Amino acid sequence: MSDFTKIPMKTPLVEMDGDEMTRIIWKMIKDILLTPYVDLKTEYYDLGLEHREATKDQVTIDSAEATKKYGVAVKCATITPNAARVKEYNLTEMWKSPNGTIRAILDGTVFRTPILLKGITPYIPTWTKPITIARHAYGDLYKNVEMRVPENAKAELVVTKADGTEERVTIHEFKTPGVIQGLHNIDKSIESFARSCFNYALSMKQDLWFAAKDTISKTYDHRFKDIFQEIYDAEYKEKFEKVGIEYFYTLIDDAIARVIRSEGGYIWACKNYDGDVMSDMIATAYGSLAMMTSVLVSPDGVYEYEAAHGTVQRHYYKYLKGETTSTNSVATLFAWTGALRKRGALDDLPELSAFADKLEKATLQTIEEDGIMTGDLAAMSTLPNAKKVDTEGFLLAIRDRLEQLL
Ligand SMILES: NC(=O)C1=CN([C@@H]2O[C@H](COP(=O)(O)OP(=O)(O)OC[C@H]3O[C@@H](n4cnc5c(N)ncnc54)[C@H](OP(=O)(O)O)[C@@H]3O)[C@@H](O)[C@H]2O)C=CC1
Ligand SMILES: O=C(O)CCC(=O)C(=O)O
Ligand SMILES: [Mn+2]
Known part of the structure; x- marks a missing residue:
């Protein structure tokens, strides 16, 4: 690829670096799969815990403000400190979740969709289509x-x-x-959550479910239910009927039962905490936590791409000891491709968007055609040629595929 002209960018991406194993993967992705091909323009914010401590967490706020300015961010997973982390990192404060801080500033909805793979049968075998979790990004437990x-x-x-x-x-x-x-929430934020879910359902031509517990939480959860219904009736009912999709509300426990029996292929809107927990359940049940994409869409049309999983601490400690790791980088890689594709669309750079498409294609070909995958997937794959590789080996194999597509 020595004669390859790097794909140009116009507006920088807001790059939010993070912690532990995902920080290691972050650099590998950039070195192996991005900077050789893209003239990568980013405005870099180090959200690693040491730098959050050094800046008294100001860097987190700055990164969210930069996202508002530029429109598209890509975020690495970050440690949210608890008492053990305060000791481990010698922190002066038990800093808040960067995700909580950023989402509170940007507001909006986090859409999380599993990536389905040939050779991986979900733990719920009837799930033949992806279930997208639409998670309210503001308030509740995260602003308690x-x-x-x-x-x-x-x-x-x-x-x-x-x-x-x-x-x-x-x-x-x-x-x-x-x-x-x-806990608190704000009508305006719930309204924008509802609208972004209805719009997303229309764009995907998929049914929208919303579930909470209004029978028990007669004011709080009931407010969510009422706002969704009022907005649906006034603004979306006709549009949904035209496209042939459905919106319905049901109690969250009933929703769980229906989800398990379903075949997938719909959007499930959840309050903030429900969406946090359910997205991990959904991701794992489809195969791996590391196969779930996640994007925050704010009411002002700002996008923040991330992986749904955390910093994979256990793998990081193995890595520090010099042991071989086999950490799946797909969700982090797809955060980058999602952000680059969006930047390409906003800046009228079709070549950049096409690169993102090719990189995703190369990733899926590596797993599905070549049978090269990390341990989490290899343990489940039914492909006859499935082969477990280490963290870096997986990215190098994707590069081989990518070079054939470029
Ligand atoms: N978005 C964010 O920034 C988030 C940050 N966090 C933070 O991450 C840290 C660790 O949290 P934790 O609860 O362990 O959650 P993680 O999601 O980091 O990991 C939980 C387990 O899931 C498996 N796993 C997750 N991701 C991968 C991957 N990419 N490849 C292979 N296996 C994977 C691993 O299982 P196994 O060990 O069995 O291989 C891992 O031990 C915490 O400090 C927490 O605050 C947590 C969630 C989200
Ligand atoms: O920010 C955190 O501590 C947790 C975030 C999280 O679990 C998620 O985004 O799914
Ligand atoms: Mn979570």
């Missing part, structure tokens, strides 16, 4: 406030209105110690 409550204390919810009047309800009269949590 919480407290420990001592014995003999009364906890209340208090709302102080603009006119100074108060509305209060008792949460609990604590005789013995306990804990409380305050």
Whole structure:
């Protein structure tokens, strides 16, 4: 490929680097599959935990603001510290989840879709089509406030209105110690969540399900249900009928039962925490956590691409010890291709978008045709030629395929 002219870019991508094994993969992807072929333009933000600590987490906010400015970001998985991480990294604070911070700034919906592969039968064998999780990106648990409550204390919810009047309800009269949590959401954000789900369903020509627990959460979850229904009836009902797709709301426990019995091929809208958990369940049931793409679409038309999985800590510790790892880079790679394709579309660079398509094709050919895959997939694959390779070996095999396509 010595005579290959690198594909130009116009606007930089916002590049958010991250932690542990995904940080290692991040660099490998760039070195092996991107920079030799694309004149990669990025504005780099190091969201690795050390640099978040050094900047008092300002870098996370800066990266979200840059995403608003440029329109497209690609993010590596990051550690959200807990008590153990505070010790491990000698942190001055238990910094918040960068994802929570970024999503709160950008708002919107995270769409997560599994990549189906020849030779991998989902754990639910009736799932022959992908199930896309549409996860509300704002609020709930990810913007919560919480407290420990001592014995003999009364906890209340208090709302102080603009006119100074108060509305209060008792949460609990604590005789013995306990804990409380305050969640919130905003009508405007729920409305944009609903609209982005309806628009996505129309663009994919797929049914949309929305599930929450309005029977138990009669105000909070009920508000979500009502907003979805009002917007559907007023703005989308006719469009859905024209395309021949359906919208329905059901309780989340009923939804789970239906999902398991389904064949896939629809969009399942979930509140923030439900979507977090369900997307891991869906990804794993289709084959591997590392085969799920994830993109945040904000109401202002800003896109942030990422993998749905975390920093793969266990593999990283093996890597640090010099042991061979076989970490699947597909979701992280598809975050890059998703971002490059979007940048290509926005900047009128069809060559850049075509490169992203070819890189994805090369990845699937490597697994499905050549049988070359990482351990998570090799353990499940029914292909006769399935062969487990190490982390870097997988990316090198993709490069061979890519060069045939360019
Ligand atoms: N988007 C983000 O930034 C996210 C960040 N996190 C952070 O990531 C860290 C680790 O979280 P954890 O709960 O372990 O979740 P991970 O998703 O990182 O990993 C859980 C397990 O899933 C398997 N797995 C995940 N990704 C891959 C992959 N690419 N290739 C092969 N196997 C994979 C591994 O199983 P096995 O070990 O059996 O091989 C791994 O141990 C935490 O600090 C957490 O805060 C978590 C979720 C999302
Ligand atoms: O930010 C975190 O700590 C978790 C994020 C997460 O689990 C996800 O995006 O699925
Ligand atoms: Mn998650």
